[in-house]
Amino acid sequence: MNYGLRSICFLGSLVVMGATGCDFRAPEFHLNMVQMVSDATPTPVEYQEQIANVLGGMFGDPDEPFALPETGLDIRRLKMAAGPAWTDQKGAAFGLYRQHCSHCHGIDGDGMGPTALFLNPYPRDYRQGVYKFKSTYNPAKPTDEDLHRVLVNGIPGSAMPSFSLLPSAEVEALVEYVKYLSFRGQMETALTNYVYNDLGEEEVTDENGDPVLDDEGEPVTKLIPLDPENDPEQQEVIKELLAEIVDGWNEANEQIIVPAEDAIPTDVSDMKKFAESAAKGRELFYGTRANCMKCHGPTGLGDGQQDDYDIWNKAHLQFLESVAEDPGEGEIAQDRTEVAESLFPVRNAIPRNLRKGIYRGGNRRIDLFWRIYAGIAGSPMPGSGPASPGAQGTLTEEEMWNIVDYVLSLPYENASQPQRALPINTELVN
């Protein structure tokens, strides 16, 4: 805790004399309750506590973050970003995440901070480790540089501001902390799946190894605890699960989409060539191979397919539907209903209106190229390029550059061919 705040609090409680004083409860991480009470991985309360314990051991808490050496996370940066916001005597800032991010993205990085409900789009939930605006193949993680770029540029068209005024070291600390929250969230999911798939109930046996039966003759069962500290096999599994997550992030740098130089067709300053490329892009935009028009609409206004969802909203929608259909029984029903009520209204994924010239992931040609090549992870937008290094894509790189050029020219294209006004009014006046 910040010492300054603590002394003010102490003074305050003296003044009030015996009143409750300041109740500074250190913030805690919460479990992803949608996952815990879902149909897919219903997780008994005992396991929820055990999962929280394991996560606490692996990642610490919001005031005291911790990272195992295997994660490769820089603990110094994490400490700069975590905890309450304060500045030391030399002016070095700490608690950056809580100062700049948590009000939208939440203490847990669940995208459900206090202001989140009022924003459209909702802030990103980091816990799945899925990010939209990046330079890598669709299923790959973003690079540090990708996250850095989003922090510095902000996301135009959303509530995400630019943090370009922060010193680079602070941005790096925040990038590290965002990754930390993703690692933690992905680990929680991995543990929940592990507990559901491989642990669970086992039959209780007596000293002879025979099953113990209850009054009705059914075998008595107990939960196999998630207790890696005392179970070397579980410890091994958890190490593997963590390694899988960390590997995914470490591989991002090998998954960057680097356009072939000979396929970059146009010198944009050459108007004629640019127009030729954009014309080819237009054909593709409305054709069925690229099929852009199906979602972005017949005039590029984003008014095509509008009833789909991104993965974050879809997960909530499916949970809400399952609770509406069958809440469950007793306490489970109560928990499920409470979780359902805590969620924000589900929103559709609305395709971008391409006539505004606002591109959330950046407006450089390479940004648009990456979007078309890899699609947008987590959103319905599919990729048209190869899905991984060496794979075959639907469109050639040149064709994708053509679409880039058309998309860049779309805000300046007439939406229709309006008729010239008839000279009725002018005639009357004359």
Next chain:
Amino acid sequence: MRKLFTIYSTTMLLLMLTSQLNAADWGSIKGKFVVDGSVGDPAAINVNKDTEYCGKHDLVDETVVVGDDGGLANVVVYIYTKRGQSLDVHPDFEASASEPVVLDNKGCRFEPHVIAVRTGQPLEVRNDDPGIGHNTNASFVANPGFNEMVTNGAPITKTLQKAEPVPAPVACNVHPWMKAYAVVREDPYMAVSDENGEFEILNVPAGQHEFIFWHEAKGNMKDLKMTGGKTDRKGRAKLKIASGETLDLGEIKIPAKALGK
């Protein structure tokens, strides 16, 4: 402690030996899923995209597909394997391990509705709807997902490296009614019930296995009663496969209510 360890390792050795000795013993399992009660006619799809082409296919909701005699199609049966555990594979499966499994975008639906594919086995995603653009969006748990455009005459081939704990949803975002599921396992011991509700898995290693029963309407199918056992809360049933024999689970009744009907 040391003594305990010796006992443990001897048991392990014995276990390993027996499993090797039994490696040549195989049995089969079969059964038929039947809906108990009425599920009504499947709802017609509101075709609001590519209406001219997709509209002529009389598309219906394929969540619950029931045959004339009440057989329930698309029930998935596979064997639970603990993390890191693999099953012996009968040599007969060697040939099929490299045969591509085809998932076709055809008639504005996925054909088949549920695919079963082994890790390392090619999965070929096709688009046989002339002049219609589809994308195929697969959400996996263990494998990296994919979301790609698929065009006529240019199938996309995927190989998945890891087994999926549950069947993974596959969608087409252009035509939101299009849904499929992919069962991805390391071993070939998986089946999808056919239009009569019947399934059979051949050449399963003899011994006791935990079979998982899954259907897209309700996920893991709990409390199913069958000859020789019943499923628990996770939709798993411990069943014994005898060498050289076929374990017939008989008619497995599924209440229409359990399918959300």
